[in-house]
Amino acid sequence: MQDVKEFSPACPLPIEQYPQVLLAHGGGGRLMHQLIEQVFVGAFGNPLLNARHDGATFRLGGARVAFTTDSYVVRPLFFPGGDIGTLAVNGTVNDLAMCGAQPLYLSSAFILEEGMPVETLWRVVQSMKRAAAEAGVSLVTGDTKVVDRGKGDGIFINTAGVGIVEHGLDISPASVRGGDVILLSGDIGRHGIAIMAAREGLEFECAVESDCAPVADLVMRMLDEGIEVHCLRDLTRGGLTSALVEIAEAACVRVQLDEQAVSVREDVRGACEILGFDPFYLANEGRFVAFVAPRDAERALEIMRSHPTGEGASLAGRVAESGNPLVTLRSRIGTSRILDMFSGEQLPRIC
């Protein structure tokens, strides 16, 4: 047993400034990253956690194993294109895929609020079953807790996932190199708009459905074809911009994004204009970026475009040969500006 004293440093967060947890601490932006870096990485710090990736990869016996977790608190529980159950399976499946792992096993832990209709739970569980079958994973262990009325919000789900890494690549920010191309798997912003519309009861001319989908099959295909993938990241909370800023900072590289190559559907763009959202920050649940060695760019794009979850793939940017950690956006009219994480909260409880 270790000495207790060495473990009791003062909290490194600026507590005077933020004495209480804010919604923005879970929003995928700067405040969340401050919390993660200073509290969690600060306390638990170890080489695996320090990799700042969507999951941890380690050796067990002879196998290379990936391990990840996410809790899902989306509101409302059901939305166009999915529900909390679909999300809870696909989100964790995708985080494993982002480690370059074949997803195999999921846990599912439920925190239910007293008084929630059992029928609602049943619908969610059926969605999880369907999503697991579609993604080719098994739900093998679980837990159920019930909290008293008013101390939860219907249903929260945690899934953790275990997958196997069957290639020799190290897919993580540390592998990103100058010259890498950045491939974007499709149009962005649909999940955020679908949630927002469902939450506020908004009706747009065409209903926007969430892009929620498992992307592991596409990722496995790229790896099977020998594409030299350096890093992968799904574009969930904080959207495309936050994902790229995270990677630029973790890898200490400069990322140049090309606005023209980033597809946003007309209905999503319209909804964003009405609601005052920027699609570059909106959450997606079936989109990712791949940092790939430049010589494999064309072949990787072909593979992506031939797969249902990558049909709209584009070469959206590049890693500069040198420069400070930064993400710049080259606009349609040729100007360039810096993209940063937002510090507050655009849209809480998106996943």
Place this chain on the structure above:
Amino acid sequence: MQDVKEFSPACPLPIEQYPQVLLAHGGGGRLMHQLIEQVFVGAFGNPLLNARHDGATFRLGGARVAFTTDSYVVRPLFFPGGDIGTLAVNGTVNDLAMCGAQPLYLSSAFILEEGMPVETLWRVVQSMKRAAAEAGVSLVTGDTKVVDRGKGDGIFINTAGVGIVEHGLDISPASVRGGDVILLSGDIGRHGIAIMAAREGLEFECAVESDCAPVADLVMRMLDEGIEVHCLRDLTRGGLTSALVEIAEAACVRVQLDEQAVSVREDVRGACEILGFDPFYLANEGRFVAFVAPRDAERALEIMRSHPTGEGASLAGRVAESGNPLVTLRSRIGTSRILDMFSGEQLPRIC
């Protein structure tokens, strides 16, 4: 993609009887088991889940891997002998140990309520760090969600765990045999009383501290010494009785428990009398039962008693050579009665 229709059966729970989720659905008793069996095992059912154990064990590459999860919603967050952070680490470490696995890696996912003091989170995280160091595990991946004020209860934590199984035994209810001895690792009921006292602001003559502790080191020692362990189960929600009833039902065996060999501390017994609790149903967080081949009973007890977390171990019961799935208690005065799970809720949010 599979046909959606085949996945939409009607909910098998008696919804007319329980249209809403009750606190008892998370209480470790009969209602929780009905929910798990009919909804979760019913929907997700696969051989690993069907083993009805504290975690799943499977092969990955050449390795035998154990995988488990639990969410922690204990109220209050801090109690004599531990807090939600200690619990979140030890609970999952112990579930891995109950699979006969050496715990290695944990995930930690936080659901925070807007407005919670950051200082409280920091204290909990420090506890997790200490508990992880004590149990010899690393926290390698995580997640943070924030829910709006009034939609959570300060802090909920989920941990999932991955461990490695380095022996040839199949430690699960299916391995339990007639004649097995049942070893109990120590006195029971302390965690339940500690929580209850902290929650209600009760002060007993001597403060009862939770027994919260990691038991993996003791379990590994038993396995290293070649003890033929058939099944292990920690005595959390529902306590000793529910654990034994679960195993008796899953293994289809009759279990005979000896009241005289079950140690309950005087202060715990006194508190139970005042509060109207039965210590046989109270939660523990550092106690377990081991079903062991009879020829190894003496040696196993010696190993347990020589370890800090098993000092008070006893031979508490036996598996009958035949009989229906049932747990019977032989009292101090020689009479015998049947023990069953409670159907309602003795003490909600104990872990």
